Amino acid sequence: xxIAKTSHILTPMTDWSQLNNGQYLQAQTQHLVxxxxxxxxxxxxxxxGRLSTQLKTNKSPIIQQINCAxxxxxxxxxxxxxxxxxxxxxxxxxxxxxELDFSSDPHxxxxxxxRVLTLDGTLIISGYNPYSLFGLxxxxxxQSKQTARLFSPNRxxxxxHLLGFEIKQKQHLDYISMRPKGPISSFIENIGLRYFPFFxxxxxxxxxxxxxxxxxxxxxxxxxxxxxxxQPVATKQSHSxxxx
Numbered sequence: 001x002x003i004a005k006t007s008h009i010l011t012p013m014t015d016w017s018q019l020n021n022g023q024y025l026q027a028q029t030q031h032l033v034x035x036x037x038x039x040x041x042x043x044x045x046x047x048x049g050r051l052s053t054q055l056k057t058n059k060s061p062i063i064q065q066i067n068c069a070x071x072x073x074x075x076x077x078x079x080x081x082x083x084x085x086x087x088x089x090x091x092x093x094x095x096x097x098x099e100l101d102f103s104s105d106p107h108x109x110x111x112x113x114x115r116v117l118t119l120d121g122t123l124i125i126s127g128y129n130p131y132s133l134f135g136l137x138x139x140x141x142x143q144s145k146q147t148a149r150l151f152s153p154n155r156x157x158x159x160x161h162l163l164g165f166e167i168k169q170k171q172h173l174d175y176i177s178m179r180p181k182g183p184i185s186s187f188i189e190n191i192g193l194r195y196f197p198f199f200x201x202x203x204x205x206x207x208x209x210x211x212x213x214x215x216x217x218x219x220x221x222x223x224x225x226x227x228x229x230x231q232p233v234a235t236k237q238s239h240s241x242x243x244x
Contacts, residue, residue, distance in 0.1 A: 005105045010149065012102040014050045014072060019098070020134055021174060025202060026054070028173045029097060029126060032204050034059050036169070040122050042092020048081050048113070049099040062093060082108045086116040096125045100156065101148040107159065114163045119211035123165065126204045129153060133176065134201040153203035165207035172200035 016022040037045070037060035045062040047053045053067040053074065068077040068084070079085055082105060094113050100106045113123060129135060130150035157167055175192025176185060192200065 004107055004151070006149070008104065010102040010104060012049060012051075012070075013098065016051060016054060019051075020201075025174060026051075029202075029204065030055055032171060032173075033057065033095065033124060036122075036124055036206055037062075037093065037095075040093045042118065042121070044091050045093045045095075046086075046091045046116070047095045049097060052095045052097040052099070055095065055097065057095070060093070082112055084112050084116055088115055089118045089121075091116045091121060092118050093122045094124070096123065098127055098148075100125070100127045100151060103149075106151065110159055110163060114165075114209065117209050119209060121209045122168075123160075123207045123209070124205075125156065125207065126202060127151065127153075127156065129172070129199075129201055129203050132174075132199050132201040134174075153205065156203070156205065160205075160207045164210050166210050167205060168208050169204075169206035171204045172197035172202065173204060174201040175199065 013019055016026040019025060033055050037057050040060065040062065042062050043064055045057060045060055045065040047055065047057070047065070047067050048069070050069045050072050053069055053072070057065055066076045067074060068079055068081070069075055070080055071078060077085070081099065082103075094117060096109075096113065100109065103109045117123065128148060128150045130152055135150050153170065153172075157170070160167065172193060175189050175196065
C-alpha cells in the first residue's frame with residue numbers, strides 16, 4: 001500500500017475535458033449530485049476545486065454557495081484547499097470531486113474539511129478507482145506521465161470512518177472507461193455497474209459527519225441517611241411476654 005502523503009507536486013485538473021471520458025463523467029456525476037444536494041439543508045454549501053465548482057447545485061435548498069479553488073475563474077474564494085479560511089463548524093455541505101486524486105496530502109485535506117463541517121454536515125466525494133480499466137492503464141504509465149494518485153474507495157471510506165463520518169451512499173460509475181456507444185457497449189456498461197461495481201473507474205461517496213452526544217455517567221443509587229441534630233436515634237424495642 002502506497003503512502004498517502006507525497007512530496008511530489010501534482011497539478012489538479014482545471015476542466016472536466018482533461019479527464020479520461022470527462023464529459024460523460026461530468027454528466028453522470030451531475031446527476032448524482034442533483035439527487036443528493038436536494039436532500040441536504042443548512043446555511044452554507046462549499047465546492048472545493050475547479051471540477052467541483054463546474055458542477056451545478058441549483059437544486060440545493062442552501063442559498064449561500066461558495067466556489068473555492070486555488071486559482072481559476074468564477075470563484076467566490078481563492079484559497080489553498082489544505083488550509084481553508086473558514087471558522088470551525090461553519091459549512092453544512094461540502095463537494096469534493098477528484099481532488100484527492102491530485103492531493104499531495106489527502107489526510108490533511110480531509111481533516112480540514114472535517115474541521116469546517118458542522119456536526120451533522122455532509123460531504124460528497126468522488127475519485128478514481130485504481131482497481132479498474134483506467135487504473136490498470138495508469139499502472140503501466142511511466143512515473144513522469146502519471147498525473148493522478150489513485151486511492152481505492154474502501155481506503156477512502158476507512159479514512160472517513162477514522163474522522164467520525166458515517167457512509168450514507170456509495171455508488172460507482174464508468175465501468176468500461178468510455179462513453180457507451182451503441183447497444184453492445186451500453187449492455188456491457190449496465191452489466192458492469194450492476195454485477196462488477198468494484199471494477200468501475202469512479203466512485204461516488206456521500207458521508208455524514210456524526211455528532212456523538214456526551215452522556216453523563218450517573219453515580220450508583222444510594223439510600224440517604226437520616227440527619228438528626230444532636231438527638232439520639234429512637235429505636236423501637238419489642239417487649240416479649242413470658243409464657244408460663
